[in-house]
Amino acid sequence: MQDHKLFNKEHHIFRRSLRKFLEKEALPYFEQWEEEKCIPRKFWKKMGEQGYLCPWVDEKYGGINADFGYSVIIGEELDKIGGGLGGIGLHNDVVMPYIDSYGTEEQKKRWFPPALTGDLISAVAMTEPGTGSDLQAVKTTAIRDGDSYILNGEKTFITNGIHSDLVIVVCKTDPQAEPAYKGVSLIVVEDGTSGFKKGKQLKKVGLHSNDTSELIFEDCRVPVTNLLGEEGNGFYYLMEKLQQERLVLAIATQASCERMLEITINYVKQREAFGRPIGKFQNTRFKLAEMATEIQIGRTFVNDLISKHMNGEHVVTEVSMAKWWITDLAKKVATECMQLHGGYGFMEEYEIARRFRDVQVGSIYAGTNEIMKQIIAKNMGL
Known part of the structure; x- marks a missing residue:
């Protein structure tokens, strides 16, 4: 269902080689x-060797200056x-772009090369045990002490x-700031820093192979040179x-919807009941026709946003629409596809069971x- 207007010949070659790599090294x-x-x-290191980590990074740091289309392909595959x-998508297209946009030359030279080889894995710590969507209410503090910041706080998920x-x-960095968001900063903490501890790995309903944990900062001393961008501008950077x-x-979830539809179509063609494939029953056909239609609407919308984003357009409203609509659609598709698998859909050995769990958090x-x-x-304007 990919849009051929978005991708050129090089993109298609890249997708084929990545797919072949994943079929051998991941599947x-x-x-x-x-x-x-x-x-x-x-x-991660194999991904790095093949150039699948942060390919958009500038050549002088080891990247290939790839456009966002390559990120789309990696995310989908x-x-x-x-x-x-x-x-991996979070590392490639969420965390490292902060370094690209707000990092100093010295920070880029230090962190980009290992991030491209898989020797450095990155994360972003926003959520706290008592703070989720309201980012300006974070309680973790970083108080300046000479040429260091002293971090105290806890992050989760x-x-x-x-x-x-x-x-x-x-x-x-300024807990007294009014309004509160003007006191927010972004500080890079490296593994091994004194006072930085990784808490327990969290047990999740789905996305089991994706490690998720708590992070704890107790009088964690970080050099001032690890400040990202300017002090007090963190909230703007996040937005x-x-x-x-x-x-x-939205792109990854769209790919998930397409995959769930594909495996379910294959299943209903083979599974027989009352002497014929269940794909021949009107209810099955109507359900699949409805899902195929909504998934195609999602694909059209997502591709339009990819195109606008690549052109540097400000599409925050439309991206917010796509994020909620496609993640809700994925839950609906997972439920319908599991139902069409019957009892087998509830068995762990069938991919739809894993997909059903994984899409819930979207x-x-x-x-x-x-x-x-x-x-x-x-x-x-409301």
Whole structure:
């Protein structure tokens, strides 16, 4: 269902080689990774060797200056293997772009090369035990002390948390600031920093291979040179980058919807009941026709937004629409597809069972769907 207007010949060659790589290096091991609750570092390194980590990075740091179309292809192909590979997309297209946009030359030279080889895995720490959607209310503080910041606080639900070598921490450098968002800054904390601890790996309903954890900062001393951008501008940086984060999620979720439809069509053609394939029953056909229509609407919308985003257009409202609508659609598709699988849909050995679990969180992370509707309504002048 890809849009050929978005992609050129090089993009199609890239997709074919990536798909072949994933079929060899990820697909045979993915169930094992789900059971082990992590994506092994050696897989990250293989991705890096092939140029599949942050290909958009400038050549002078080891990238290939690839356009966003390459990120789209990587996101879609990873999701076709499984949603648990989403931590790679987060590293590629959510975390490292902060370094690109707000990092100093010295920071880029230090962090980009290992991020491209898979030697450095990144995370962004926004959410806290008591703070989710309301980012300006974060309690983690970073108080200046000479040429260091002293960080204190706790983060939770952090994707790539256990493996992370570099974490962009959303914190308050001025806890007294009025309004509160003017006190928010972004500080990069590296693994091994004194006072930085990784808490327990969290047990999740789905996305099992995607490691998610708590992060704890206790008098964690970070050099001032690890400040990202300017002090007090963190909230603006977050708002600026959320368009791409939510678009990346919509793209991966769209790919998931397409995959669920594909496996269900294959299943109903083979499964027989009352002497004929269940794909011949009117209810099955109507359900699949309805889903195919809505999934195609999603694809058309997502491709339009990819195109606008690549052109540098400000599409926050439309991205918020796509994020909530497609993540809600994925839940509906997962439920309908599981139903069409009958009892087998409830069995772990069938892919639809994993997909059903994995899509549930889409309406919660990267800003809840309720927040998306608030953004849309606000931008409508309400």
